[in-house]
Amino acid sequence: MDKQHSQCSPCPVELTVNMIGGKYKLVILYQLAIHEVRRFNELRRELPNITPRTLTRQLRELESDGLINRQVYPEIPPKVEYSLSETGKSLNSILLQIENWGLKHITNNPK
Amino acid sequence: MDKQHSQCSPCPVELTVNMIGGKYKLVILYQLAIHEVRRFNELRRELPNITPRTLTRQLRELESDGLINRQVYPEIPPKVEYSLSETGKSLNSILLQIENWGLKHITNNPK
DNA sequence: CGGGATCCCATTGGATACTG
DNA sequence: CAGTATCCAATGGGATCCCG
Numbered sequence: 001m002d003k004q005h006s007q008c009s010p011c012p013v014e015l016t017v018n019m020i021g022g023k024y025k026l027v028i029l030y031q032l033a034i035h036e037v038r039r040f041n042e043l044r045r046e047l048p049n050i051t052p053r054t055l056t057r058q059l060r061e062l063e064s065d066g067l068i069n070r071q072v073y074p075e076i077p078p079k080v081e082y083s084l085s086e087t088g089k090s091l092n093s094i095l096l097q098i099e100n101w102g103l104k105h106i107t108n109n110p111k
Numbered sequence: 112m113d114k115q116h117s118q119c120s121p122c123p124v125e126l127t128v129n130m131i132g133g134k135y136k137l138v139i140l141y142q143l144a145i146h147e148v149r150r151f152n153e154l155r156r157e158l159p160n161i162t163p164r165t166l167t168r169q170l171r172e173l174e175s176d177g178l179i180n181r182q183v184y185p186e187i188p189p190k191v192e193y194s195l196s197e198t199g200k201s202l203n204s205i206l207l208q209i210e211n212w213g214l215k216h217i218t219n220n221p222k
Numbered sequence: 223c224g225g226g227a228t229c230c231c232a233t234t235g236g237a238t239a240c241t242g
Numbered sequence: 243c244a245g246t247a248t249c250c251a252a253t254g255g256g257a258t259c260c261c262g
Contacts, residue, residue: 012213013141013206014159019217021132023235030124040244048125054235056245077243078242087216094208095124101205102123105198106130134254151224165255167225188223189262 019065020091024050024058029088030095032068037083067091130176131202135161135169140199141206143179148194178202 020026024047031046032038038046044055059082062068067088073079084092131137135158142157143149149157155166170193173179178199184190195203 010159011138011141012210012217014135014138014213015217016209016213017134017137021134023128023132024125026128027122027125030122044244048122049236051236051238052245053237053247057235072244075243076242078245080244090216091212094205094212097205097208098127099123101202102125102127105201106123106126155224160256162256162258163225164227164257168254183224186223187262189225191224 019067022058022061024054025062026095026098028055028058028062029067029084029091030099032082032084032088033092033095037081039082040080043082062088130178133169133172135165136173137206137209139166139169139173140178140195140202141210143193143195143199144203144206148192150193151191154193173199 020029027047028043031043035042040052040055040059043059044050044052047055059068059070063070066085069083069085071081071083073081131140138158139154142154146153151163151166151170154170155161155163158166170179170181174181177196180194180196182192182194184192
């Protein structure tokens with residue numbers, strides 16, 4: 001690895017972690033990467049025991065950081081679709097690598 | 112992206128986040144990726160305002176997860192060197208991508 | 223130098239109930 | 243269906259002091 005920029009001010013890794021560091025954020029992004037479009041309760045079912053309050057907040061944070069889009073359909077019953085923004089999509093290869101890393105290094109020897 | 116494994120049980124992304132999800136863990140791993148070997152106070156200086164207690168705990172967790180090595184030299188004054196384990200090194204390409212992503216998507220338009 | 227001990231606070235997330 | 247509201251628990255991290 002390059003040894004030039006040992007200093008980070010501010011550290012780009014840290015800045016990125018601040019955006020995607022929530023407990024469920026990467027998993028949400030991962031689900032959206034796989035499914036392209038997901039509704040609120042679909043995500044809820046796919047995330048292990050997440051509460052609606054937490055899911056809402058993580059989605060709002062991802063949205064305000066510009067990583068996902070929130071499309072509201074003015075219908076009854078309500079319909080809201082979440083999807084990756086262009087910026088969010090630029091995380092796809094990282095998401096995939098994280099998934100593969102987990103498959104290789106963790107699920108092989110489950111704790 | 113592949114749409115087959117929409118289900119995760121347990122989700123590899125989530126498992127990975129559990130290992131590297133600490134506030135400073137990726138930054139520590141990143142510093143070790145760049146410098147190969149770092150001592151306690153070197154890391155302390157490189158991480159923005161981290162307290163020794165927090166640094167100690169994050170290092171211990173990374174160590175018990177097998178991502179870093181802790182080499183103690185029985186000298187006076189004490190000397191402890193931290194470095195990436197082989198497993199830790201396997202995160203290098205992810206670390207680099209995260210750094211580059213941050214450089215591209217965040218430092219361009221600082222909040 | 224590389225921590226440990228202690229105390230404290232803030233943020234995050236959970237539980238449950240409710241609603242337009 | 244897609245959230246809100248309210249309250250609460252836990253975890254993480256900070257501040258400070260101390261030590262071998």
